[in-house]
Amino acid sequence: MGYKVTLLGRARLERRLNAIPKATKELVKKDMEQIAQEIVDKMKAIVPVDTGALRDSIGWTWGRPPKGSTAFAVAKNTLGSEMTLTIYAGNEATLVRSANGRRPYLQKAWIVEFGTSRTPAQPYFRPVWKTEKKRVKSKVRSAVRKAVKATQ
Template sequence: MAKILNLARLERKLRRLPKLVVDNIRSEMEAVADDIVAMMKNLVPVESGALRESIGWTWGKAPKGSMVLATAKASLGADLTITIYAGNDEAYWARWVEFGTAPHINKGLYAGSQNPGTRAQPFFYVSWRANKKPAKRAIRKATRNAARAVAAGK
């Protein structure tokens, strides 16, 4: 039978690991979300500025009426659900700007007139695709650094 030296010290380090990992991942997820949101705000076409101001991120669910880019979840015993979004009840046209609209016949006030549609002006998913790999890398690095810090006794 083998005897494990410093077992109590090892157990203390292992108990400390989840909190440190969660804290590191949370701060890294916030930094990555800030980068993605900044890129989206730089790419979005601006008329009134309402759509640009509606772009953001939050922990948990996005505001009502928004277009959700990504919801990242981690299961480390803590709720690490971050949501990046664009649009809201006032700036509801985020989808139309991102994907464009097809030509169609108008209804309502201008019933019967031809609408030529709009071309897509992507700002939303291109920002995510450009930042997805660096985001995953940054979160993996945060996890590794937390484990190393605990192992080093810091």
Template sequence: MTKITNLDRLNRKLKQLPIVARELIRAEMAKAADEIVGMMKRLAPVLVAPVKDRRSGALRDSIGWTWGAAPKGSVVVAAVASKSDDMRITIYAGNAEAYYARWVEFGTQMMRAQPYFYVSWRTNKRRTVRRLGKAVRDAAKKVAAS
């Protein structure tokens, strides 16, 4: 039978992995969410407000992301969930003022769709998954090097 050398050292490094990985993954998740939200805001139409023909940026301003659950009344584009709420990120649009977020995205019988929400998510989804995978690999390398 072969004896494994430095088993204690390996176990210490393996215990460090979740902590380091969590920090790197959270940073990458936040960076990806910022990029997706930025693209959504650029694509969101600025609608003509019903009061005095002013342009309203309420829809654009309602787009954001948060750790945990989305604010009440918003449309959720994506939620990357985990067992704990501190590793769950939610991208959303809409609020009490911009209640029409769904209607703009999907259209109605009276208005054509002006997609900004899912288009941005689908465009960035593959890159986001790659970045998270890289963060996991980098965490493993960082722990192994220490």
């Protein structure tokens, strides 16, 4: 389960993106990649570390997250999977056995972020997203404008 990012004026943005050339989309993708990497770096800087496996599992990808991971943010677009960016944490190495036995494995990324009845939450995504949300939206809008101007 991840957070969904909703862009206001998405329909208008999609119409404009459909009207611009592929080169423009590639420029926007580069800027989105830079923004995603900045968020990942900030998450890695504040995540609690015991073995380092969780920290090392934090990343971003285009499309669906890797098997076994938890998607924390998904920037979706109806233009197809090439414009869907996912920030994730965890992998098969960070799965842990359930203490109560009801579920065989739980994702450590989820446990650390939200806590359990026995473990306090130690959020590493929500604080970063809360402080970066406005800046990210602004940078994406700016990237689109810059890319449109550069490819006209």
